[in-house]
Amino acid sequence: MPVDQDFSSVPVLDYALTKDPATRSEFLDQLRDALINVGFMYLSNPPVSQDDIRLVIEYAPKLFTLPQEKKDKLLMRNNLHFLGYTKIGAEYTKGKVDQREQYDFATSYECRWTPGDPEYLKLWGPAQWHDEEDLPGFKEGFLRFLGQCEELSYQFIDFVAEALGLKKDALRIFFDSVMQHRAKVVKYPPVSEVDSNQGVGPHFDSGFLTFLLQASSNNGLQVQNLSGRWIDVSPIPGTFVVNIGKALEMVTNGLTRATSHRVLSPPTGSTPRYSIPFFQNIRQDLRLKEILLKFPSEVLALRDKRGSVGARDSVNYTEYGDEDTGYVSLIGRIKSHPDVAERHYPELFRKFFPQGIKANGGSNSGY
Numbered sequence: 001m002p003v004d005q006d007f008s009s010v011p012v013l014d015y016a017l018t019k020d021p022a023t024r025s026e027f028l029d030q031l032r033d034a035l036i037n038v039g040f041m042y043l044s045n046p047p048v049s050q051d052d053i054r055l056v057i058e059y060a061p062k063l064f065t066l067p068q069e070k071k072d073k074l075l076m077r078n079n080l081h082f083l084g085y086t087k088i089g090a091e092y093t094k095g096k097v098d099q100r101e102q103y104d105f106a107t108s109y110e111c112r113w114t115p116g117d118p119e120y121l122k123l124w125g126p127a128q129w130h131d132e133e134d135l136p137g138f139k140e141g142f143l144r145f146l147g148q149c150e151e152l153s154y155q156f157i158d159f160v161a162e163a164l165g166l167k168k169d170a171l172r173i174f175f176d177s178v179m180q181h182r183a184k185v186v187k188y189p190p191v192s193e194v195d196s197n198q199g200v201g202p203h204f205d206s207g208f209l210t211f212l213l214q215a216s217s218n219n220g221l222q223v224q225n226l227s228g229r230w231i232d233v234s235p236i237p238g239t240f241v242v243n244i245g246k247a248l249e250m251v252t253n254g255l256t257r258a259t260s261h262r263v264l265s266p267p268t269g270s271t272p273r274y275s276i277p278f279f280q281n282i283r284q285d286l287r288l289k290e291i292l293l294k295f296p297s298e299v300l301a302l303r304d305k306r307g308s309v310g311a312r313d314s315v316n317y318t319e320y321g322d323e324d325t326g327y328v329s330l331i332g333r334i335k336s337h338p339d340v341a342e343r344h345y346p347e348l349f350r351k352f353f354p355q356g357i358k359a360n361g362g363s364n365s366g367y
């Protein structure tokens with residue numbers, strides 16, 4: 001694509017347009033363009049209660065001001081499902097330490113792994129929560145918020161199918177009737193308080209769609225355009241930022257773009273930045289290469305007009321296609337959280353960290 005047609009800002013799509021038959025196709029046209037050419041968009045007027053959005057944003061800083069020993073009780077290192085609290089310094093992207101503190105939560109789910117099953121079934125299981133008296137109302141409010149994000153993620157995937165010229169329910173084959181999706185609450189301290197400005201290093205998300213709430217007014221999130229330039233995604237109150245993961249890019253044959261993104265730490269003297277991403281998972285037992293979706297030629301022509309996207313700073317998900325999606329996700333988690341892997345997945349840990357954690361660090365985020 002000629003550089004003058006490359007994106008220099010992230011488009012804003014208004015979900016209210018989907019409600020009226022007269023404006024629905026306008027939404028689908030904007031969505032198609034954003035999916036193919038940008039890979040990122042803001043979504044205004046999302047079907048998620050603004051009261052619940054305000055509620056989870058209000059709780060975000062409180063999760064981190066709890067005494068350290070309370071946070072440590074929920075350490076992800078002690079959790080088979082990679083759920084819980086991660087201190088600064090324990091997470092890596094492309095072998096470099098990310099300067100962020102975070103909790104990984106998830107929608108409700110009981111682990112289904114039993115001996116003899118694939119190990120990746122251990123990835124899904126119950127989240128860890130603080131005692132009710134330490135954060136009254138948080139668990140209930142956050143789960144209510146996650147339920148709405150989940151519903152939005154299914155509605156949105158149907159719009160993605162339609163925008164790409166597929167049947168409305170064509171992408172539903174990637175979901176089981178019972179699924180687990182994940183979400184995080186993240187804190188990025190100012191650069192003066194941490195070791196580098198790598199809030200999170202350049203990466204692609206791994207699943208289908210990500211819905212991100214920017215929970216403070218700080219800049220910091222950036223996406224890489226087709227020519228490799230970093231573009232700011234400044235917070236717009238009341239919106240979600242929606243982006244595409246590697247799995248969706250793969251099943252759409254590169255039609256939709258998983259776009260490389262990163263977060264720079266807030267500058268010295270700034271308040272911390274907070275964010276709340278929701279990650280839409282897909283079934284764990286699929287091999288993406290075996291699933292062929294057929295797109296209309298006029299839609300494929302739009303991809304060809306865009307051209308192929310050159311190498312990005314991010315790591316790749318080359319395993320997708322040949323392995324079960326659950327295994328690919330597990331590898332992503334192992335590389336991002338080697339301390340969890342060392343404890344709960346010793347064989348895979350040795351495979352990916354033959355010299356131990358310190359020698360080669362982790363290698364990607366993926367979430």
Ligand SMILES: O=C(O)CCC(=O)C(=O)O
Pocket residue numbers: 186200205212221261262263274275276277365366367
């Ligand atoms: O915090 C953000 O704004 C982005 C986080 C992100 O990209 C991720 O965790 O995958």
Ligand SMILES: [Fe+2]
Pocket residue numbers: 203204205261366367
């Ligand atoms: Fe991400």
